Amino acid sequence: MLTTETVAGAAGEASQKGMPQLNFATWPNQVFWLLVALVIIYIVMTKIAMPRIAAVLAERKGKIGGDLAAAEELKSKAKAAEKAYNLALEQARAEAAKIIVATKAEIQKDLNAAMADADAQILAKAAESEKRIAEIRAGAVQAVAEVARDTAGALVTALGGTADDAAIAAAVAVRLKG
Amino acid sequence: MAEEAGGLVIDPMHQFQIHPLFGEGPLTWYTPTNQTLWLGITVVVISLLMLIGSAPRKVIPGRTQSIAELLYTFIHDMVEEVTGHEGAKFFPYLMVLFTFIVTSNLLGLLPGSFAPTSHIAVTAVLAMMVFLTVTLVGFYKKGIGFLGMFWVSSAPLVLRPILALIELISYFVRPLSHSIRLGGNIMAGHAVIKVFAGFAGVMGIASVVPIAAIAAIYGLELLVAIVQAYVFTILTCVYLRDAVGEAHH
Numbered sequence: 001m002l003t004t005e006t007v008a009g010a011a012g013e014a015s016q017k018g019m020p021q022l023n024f025a026t027w028p029n030q031v032f033w034l035l036v037a038l039v040i041i042y043i044v045m046t047k048i049a050m051p052r053i054a055a056v057l058a059e060r061k062g063k064i065g066g067d068l069a070a071a072e073e074l075k076s077k078a079k080a081a082e083k084a085y086n087l088a089l090e091q092a093r094a095e096a097a098k099i100i101v102a103t104k105a106e107i108q109k110d111l112n113a114a115m116a117d118a119d120a121q122i123l124a125k126a127a128e129s130e131k132r133i134a135e136i137r138a139g140a141v142q143a144v145a146e147v148a149r150d151t152a153g154a155l156v157t158a159l160g161g162t163a164d165d166a167a168i169a170a171a172v173a174v175r176l177k178g
Numbered sequence: 179m180a181e182e183a184g185g186l187v188i189d190p191m192h193q194f195q196i197h198p199l200f201g202e203g204p205l206t207w208y209t210p211t212n213q214t215l216w217l218g219i220t221v222v223v224i225s226l227l228m229l230i231g232s233a234p235r236k237v238i239p240g241r242t243q244s245i246a247e248l249l250y251t252f253i254h255d256m257v258e259e260v261t262g263h264e265g266a267k268f269f270p271y272l273m274v275l276f277t278f279i280v281t282s283n284l285l286g287l288l289p290g291s292f293a294p295t296s297h298i299a300v301t302a303v304l305a306m307m308v309f310l311t312v313t314l315v316g317f318y319k320k321g322i323g324f325l326g327m328f329w330v331s332s333a334p335l336v337l338r339p340i341l342a343l344i345e346l347i348s349y350f351v352r353p354l355s356h357s358i359r360l361g362g363n364i365m366a367g368h369a370v371i372k373v374f375a376g377f378a379g380v381m382g383i384a385s386v387v388p389i390a391a392i393a394a395i396y397g398l399e400l401l402v403a404i405v406q407a408y409v410f411t412i413l414t415c416v417y418l419r420d421a422v423g424e425a426h427h
Contacts, residue, residue: 019299020194021365027216028207030196030299037217037294041224041278046270049228053250055233058245062235 009125140174188376190369194296216292228277228281249277253411260415264422271311275304283403287396290329295365298357303356308414316421327420348354356413362405367399 019024151173153163199210233245239247257269279295288291294300316324328345330338341375374392378385 019191020196021296021361022250023196026205026211027206027299029209029211030256030294030297031262031303032207033211033214033217034294034300036302037221038274038278040221044225044228045273045277049246049274050250052235053247056232056237057247060237076228115191132407161269164288167417 019051145172145176188373190372190376192262193292193368193372194365196297211296212292216282217294219287220278220294220316221234222283223285224277249273251265256412257415259362260412261419262375262423265415265418268422272411272414275308275414276407277305279360279410280404280407283407284400286364286368287403293364293368295360296368298361300340301357301361302353302385304360304410305353308417309353312417315418319422323420352417356410360410363402367402371395371399408422 039069054086149168152172155164156163156168196205196211196213198205199212199215203209217394228246231242231244234243234245236238251274252271253273257265257272261268275423282293282295285291286296316327320326328342328349330345332339333341371392374388374395378388378392381388
């Protein structure tokens with residue numbers, strides 16, 4: 001202690017010249033207070049500040065990790081919902097297509113029935129008409145044959161012949177056929 | 179050091195004088211000095227920053243909390259990256275080193291202040307602590323195998339003894355370069371600013387030039403203050419890797 005003080009006192013005057021950094025008389029003092037300062041900082045750091053910061057950083061890391069996991073889960077849920085929606089859409093489309101096919105078939109059936117009905121009616125009408133036409137035609141042929149026989153008989157008589165009914169009838173029939 | 183030029187007296191080293199804070203008595207090992215005051219201010223600033231910064235414990239940090247967390251993660255990543263997983267237990271030690279040096283350097287840039295890191299005594303203690311830690315931890319962890327660091331097995335056998343000698347010398351020079359790099363940088367910056375300030379005092383209107391120079395150097399010194407703290411810390415990490423990590427020679 002005494003030596004330190006005397007050295008410091010002697011160096012005190014010398015310290016005005018030269019670098020104060022190389023005034024070794026001040027070194028014990030500097031080293032002592034530096035160590036005090038470092039120890040205080042070390043205690044503050046290790047006992048209070050660093051554990052707290054480490055805890056906050058860990059908590060933040062955990063929270064971010066949790067949030068990311070939650071986001072991932074929500075994303076997968078959204079994907080599943082989309083998939084379900086698409087599936088429902090697909091099913092609805094298939095259903096609609098089926099209904100369309102069924103309806104078309106039904107309409108076709110009705111249409112076919114109506115067509116068949118109409119065809120039958122047309123056929124019936126046509127047959128009736130044909131029958132009537134045939135009757136009319138037969139009537140007309142008979143009338144023509146009668147007129148022809150009468151006319152032929154009158155012509156034969158007028159020309160001075162004797163009207164042979166049977167011969168006239170045969171001749172008219174031959175003519176009508178030809 | 180003092181320069182005489184027609185009344186111009188520049189004593190750039192005067193600012194580094196250490197004197198008792200109270201009275202004029204002799205300087206003993208426990209006398210509070212101007213350096214003690216600024217060491218104390220450094221301690222208070224770091225403690226306030228770290229305590230206020232870590233108090234809110236918010237998931238979304240505020241400003242002070244961001245600074246404290248930034249410091250924490252910055253040093254943490256540096257230790258993990260350089261020293262490896264083994265060096266993680268030195269993290270608090272490096273945290274103290276970096277925050278102390280960077281705060282002391284930056285506080286030293288306040289006009290009228292005092293930078294403890296401009297004194298070789300301070301930086302030498304810091305460097306010797308690193309040197310002793312590395313040496314003791316190295317021998318504790320690897321035993322005599324720690325000396326294998328000096329035996330460069332990738333070199334030809336003839337060269338190995340010579341390289342071992344060079345490696346050994348460089349190992350013991352480490353604390354010297356480690357401490358003088360930091361102390362010298364801070365001291366030189368402060369001295370240069372003082373010299374320019376001395377010019378500014380006697381140049382009248384032309385003192386605009388040295389004042390502009392001081393402003394420029396001040397900006398540079400801000401950079402130096404942070405870079406030197408970073409360099410000191412990362413070199414400590416590199417040295418610690420020798421002690422705990424796998425050999426890199």
